Amino acid sequence: MLKKIVLVLVALLAAFAIYVALQPSDYRVERTVTVDAPASEVFANVNDFHKWESWSPWAKIDPNAKIAFEGPEAGEGTVMTWDGNDDVGAGKMTLIESKPDEAVKIKVEFTRPFEGSTNSDFSFAPNGEQTDVTWTLSGMHNFVEKAFCLVMNGLDMMGSDLEKGLSQLKSASERS
Template sequence: MFKKIAIGFAAALLLLVGVIATRPDTYTVTRTTTVPGTPDIAFGLVNDFHQWNQWSPWEALDPNMKKTFTGAEAGVGAIYGWTGNDDVGEGRMTIEEVAANESVRIKLEFIKPFADTSITTFNFKPATDGTTVTWTMAGDHNFMSKAMCLVMDMDQMIGKDFEKGLASLKTAAQAETTKRAEAEAARKVAEAKAAEAKAAEEAAAAAPAPAVAAPTP
């Protein structure tokens, strides 16, 4: 009896391994949304890791997460490392390629709880009501990640985080758009006041001098 159970278990295990092995070797997760403002606003929020605290879906998972910023201040060569609780683990991101106001390519390296490397890209395109932002992650599956995908695939696991992050990016872009609009309005008011003051000065300078009454004999 035990031998039959062992054989049955081995057969089931081999079948499971076979099924896992047939799973796709790569994965891609993509989400798209439209955010307010011109492409340079959303691009700036992504291209500078110091701005990620405004919208990243993982920032709030560990308030005590330790972050490091090395390399370039922003753009190509900027590196963002993190170490936190079980929800965020440990890893780093490196900006590898940038097209100003159009795209950002990032190498994403997970260190803990498991080692994995993927490529993340952000694309920005002008839209009638703002900027269309597309966030994509692509990588390779190892045996363990293939096994995990039998229960929940990468799109399900990461897609919700992307949606949450893009919603927060929309809020951050709206705040920056409003800030810029207010600054522009204030600039125009200041320019109008300066023009009025200058016109008043020029009018006063052009006005004829008041006549001086002749002294009475």
Template sequence: MLKTIALAIVAAIAALLIFAATRPDNFRVERTARINAPAEKIFPLIDDFHRWGTWSPYEKLDPDMQRSFGGSASGKGATYAWESKGKAGAGRMEITESTPASKVAIKLDFTQPMEGHNVAEFTLQPQEGATQVTWSMHGPSPYIAKLMGIFFNMDQMIGKDFEAGLANLKTATEK
């Protein structure tokens, strides 16, 4: 009887591991908000890492987080690195594309709690006196992320942060 239970457990674990291997090799999370402000007012808050404290939900994860800025003051070439002993982990961002009042693309490298290399993009599209702002992140999904994705819905987890950040941008720019 114990052999049967042990074999069933081993088979279940093997099935889970095989199923994880069949999941997509890439991921994408995206959220959009309509902000009643011109793109020219929203864009500087995204294009300048020094101003992310105004709206980014990640800036509030750890009040003791160590931050460093480099490269350009804003726009292409601007860098931002952070290190936290708390929930924020550690990593580095670099703006790789900056099209005024239209798009910001960021190379996003996480080093802790686990390594990851992704791209974050912000697009701003004028719409009848407002701006549609889309925040997305995409990148490779290594095996461990595929396995974790079986138990945790990463789109919902990251998506909630994006929704909060977009709501903060809305509050900051609709004044």
């Protein structure tokens, strides 16, 4: 009887491993919000990492996180590093492309609790007196990350974070 249970468990684990392996490695999560402010106002809040504390969905999770900035005040080449509790981990964001009032592209590298990277891209499109802001996370998942996303609905979690951040960015930009 124990042998049958073990064989069933091994078969289930093998089936799960095959299912995970067959999932696409690339991912893309995208959300959009309309902000009642000009593109220049919203762009300024994203292009300057010093302003992220007012709207980032992760900024308030660990108020004791160590944040440091390198390079220019804003725009291409600016860098922000963070080192916080287990909920925010540690890593580095590098602004790699900045097109005023149009787009911001950021390379995010995580060092703790796991190593990995993602692309974090923002686009700003005028919509009358308003601005449509689209935030996209994209990259490649390894086997463990694919399994996590399947078990924990990781892409839905990322989408929820983007929605929260865009809502807070909308509030911060409309106050300015």
